[in-house]
Amino acid sequence: MKAIKKITLSAAFLFITALGMANEMDLRIIANNEDKSLVFRYENLTTDASLRFIDGQGNVIFTENLKDKSAYLKRFNLNSLSTGTYFLTVEDAIKETEYTIAIEDANISIENKSEKNKPVFRTTENMVYVNLLNLKKDEVEIKVYDDSDRVVFNEVFNDKDIIEKAFNFEKAYKGHYIIKVKKNDETYYEAFDVD
Numbered sequence: 001m002k003a004i005k006k007i008t009l010s011a012a013f014l015f016i017t018a019l020g021m022a023n024e025m026d027l028r029i030i031a032n033n034e035d036k037s038l039v040f041r042y043e044n045l046t047t048d049a050s051l052r053f054i055d056g057q058g059n060v061i062f063t064e065n066l067k068d069k070s071a072y073l074k075r076f077n078l079n080s081l082s083t084g085t086y087f088l089t090v091e092d093a094i095k096e097t098e099y100t101i102a103i104e105d106a107n108i109s110i111e112n113k114s115e116k117n118k119p120v121f122r123t124t125e126n127m128v129y130v131n132l133l134n135l136k137k138d139e140v141e142i143k144v145y146d147d148s149d150r151v152v153f154n155e156v157f158n159d160k161d162i163i164e165k166a167f168n169f170e171k172a173y174k175g176h177y178i179i180k181v182k183k184n185d186e187t188y189y190e191a192f193d194v195d
Contacts, residue, residue, distance in 0.1 A: 029088060029099055031108040038076040038101065038108060042066060042090065049092035056085040066090075078103060085111075094118055094133075119163075119181045121190040126170040128179060128192050132163040140183045147176040169194050 028041045042049070053062040053076065061081075066072050081103055088099040100112040119132040134140055137159045144153035144167065157163050167179065172194045179190045 029110060031101070031110055033106060033108055036078045036106060036108060038078060038088070040072075040074045040076065040088065042072040043070070047093045049090055052087075052089045052091075054087045054089065055081075061086075078108060091118075094120055116186060119188050119190075121179070123190075123192060126168060126194075128167045128169065128190065130163070130165045130167070130179065130181060130190075132181065132183070134161055134163055134183065137161055138183050140181065143180045143182075145178045145180065146173070152177075167192075 030039045030041075031037075032039065040051070042051075049066040051062075051064050051066055051072075051074070052060055054060055062076070064074075083104050084102075086101045086103065088101060090097045094117060096116045096118060098114050098116075099110055100114075102109050102111050117133040117135070119130055122129040122131075130142060132140060134157075140157045140160070140163050142153070142155050142157070142163075142165055143151050146152050153167070155165070169177065169192065174194050177192045177194065179192065181188045181190075
């Protein structure tokens with residue numbers, strides 16, 4: 001039991017350190033109405049990330065992996081895009097940031113910026129650690145399913161700003177397990193095999 005607490009505290013420390021590094025990232029987006037373009041800058045990449053530009057119907061217009069780069073700069077020419085709402089999304093291991101962009105004729109405006117913290121899953125030989133920064137203290141439910149789709153673990157966390165859970169699969173039956181983390185309308189999954 002002491003070993004699990006020690007490992008959980010270590011995982012929490014790593015999680016908080018990762019969040020601290022994530023806060024150092026410089027993510028900027030600037031609209032230029034003169035030539036109808038959008039400039040996107042992402043500096044201090046500490047983890048792999050992906051960039052997506054999506055239209056109002058959910059169609060991906062542009063996608064790129066921002067991997068092995070210390071800085072990234074991209075200019076989007078929006079002249080061929082029709083009037084409407086578009087989304088620029090940057091997602092890394094712990095956070096998803098989405099900008100809502102409105103295009104009206106020659107006018108481009110950045111309407112909204114939203115950020116979602118994602119759970120961090122860390123796997124060792126027989127253990128899976130789940131950490132989630134939950135600053136709004138939303139209800140979070142964690143379930144574990146076996147390969148017959150049966151729920152073998154279920155816990156609901158209320159009013160907690162940091163969710164930490166360690167799963168020990170050392171004595172579990174062989175098979176495929178899915179860990180499901182649900183917060184509001186966001187759902188995240190992690191698969192784990194016991195041999």
